[in-house]
Amino acid sequence: MFIDYEEFVRRADSVRTQIATACIAAGRDPASVELLAVTKTHPIDAAHYAARYGLRAVGENRVQEAAEKRPLCTAPALQWELIGHLQSNKAKLAATHFDRVQSVDSEKLLNHLDRAAAELGKILPVLLQINAGRDPAKFGAELEDAPRLLELALSKKNLHIEGLMTIAPLGTTPAEAADHAQRTFTQLRTLRDDLASRFQTPLSELSMGMSSDLTPAIAAGSTQVRVGSALYGAR
Numbered sequence: 001m002f003i004d005y006e007e008f009v010r011r012a013d014s015v016r017t018q019i020a021t022a023c024i025a026a027g028r029d030p031a032s033v034e035l036l037a038v039t040k041t042h043p044i045d046a047a048h049y050a051a052r053y054g055l056r057a058v059g060e061n062r063v064q065e066a067a068e069k070r071p072l073c074t075a076p077a078l079q080w081e082l083i084g085h086l087q088s089n090k091a092k093l094a095a096t097h098f099d100r101v102q103s104v105d106s107e108k109l110l111n112h113l114d115r116a117a118a119e120l121g122k123i124l125p126v127l128l129q130i131n132a133g134r135d136p137a138k139f140g141a142e143l144e145d146a147p148r149l150l151e152l153a154l155s156k157k158n159l160h161i162e163g164l165m166t167i168a169p170l171g172t173t174p175a176e177a178a179d180h181a182q183r184t185f186t187q188l189r190t191l192r193d194d195l196a197s198r199f200q201t202p203l204s205e206l207s208m209g210m211s212s213d214l215t216p217a218i219a220a221g222s223t224q225v226r227v228g229s230a231l232y233g234a235r
């Protein structure tokens, strides 16, 4: 059975405390890090809990799942963000059902999303996903390709480039995972600072950190942590 709202509140309060603690340790304002509730694989109530708790947005990793779930949502102000890999042939569907796409990692996808947004008459906010941990098992543009990808992205009239996203590689031990996380998040932060100055664009959103590695992400400058299992339980 899915958790009830009271249990969700306990878990969300605890995640918020973790975020605040990490912020204070890093000398940052706790309000500078947003909690994105990752509702993938969970029933629509997961999204309703997030909205009732006052969160701005939920994250889903599959276009089809969100396209089926979102029409069931009774919280009209809740925003939906795509955090999973997107194939260019699903760009139109993604631009239709999501308020922001965080997983843009190729020129082809930029071209398709820009065209889809134009057809829908909207400006679609996006993040560029970077494989900052150089993990062969992860999607995301290579670090070296980021400048070229951003240059093309900034030329797209129907896309608004708000920042960068990354996922840290898994580790075989907790110590290795912590090391990967720290390295990956610092890498993304450095890349963002370089690109922002080189292209004179703020790239203010840094989407990094999940249930198990939000503290090092916040230390490195994360502005949004994407949390699933700590809120809703194992998938």
Ligand SMILES: *Cc1c(COP(=O)(O)O)cnc(C)c1O
Pocket: 038, 040, 061, 083, 084, 167, 210, 211, 212, 226, 227, 228, 229, 230
């Ligand atoms: C599933 C997922 C998350 C949430 O992961 P948890 O470990 O459950 O917090 C975050 N980001 C992405 C891209 C995901 O696919």
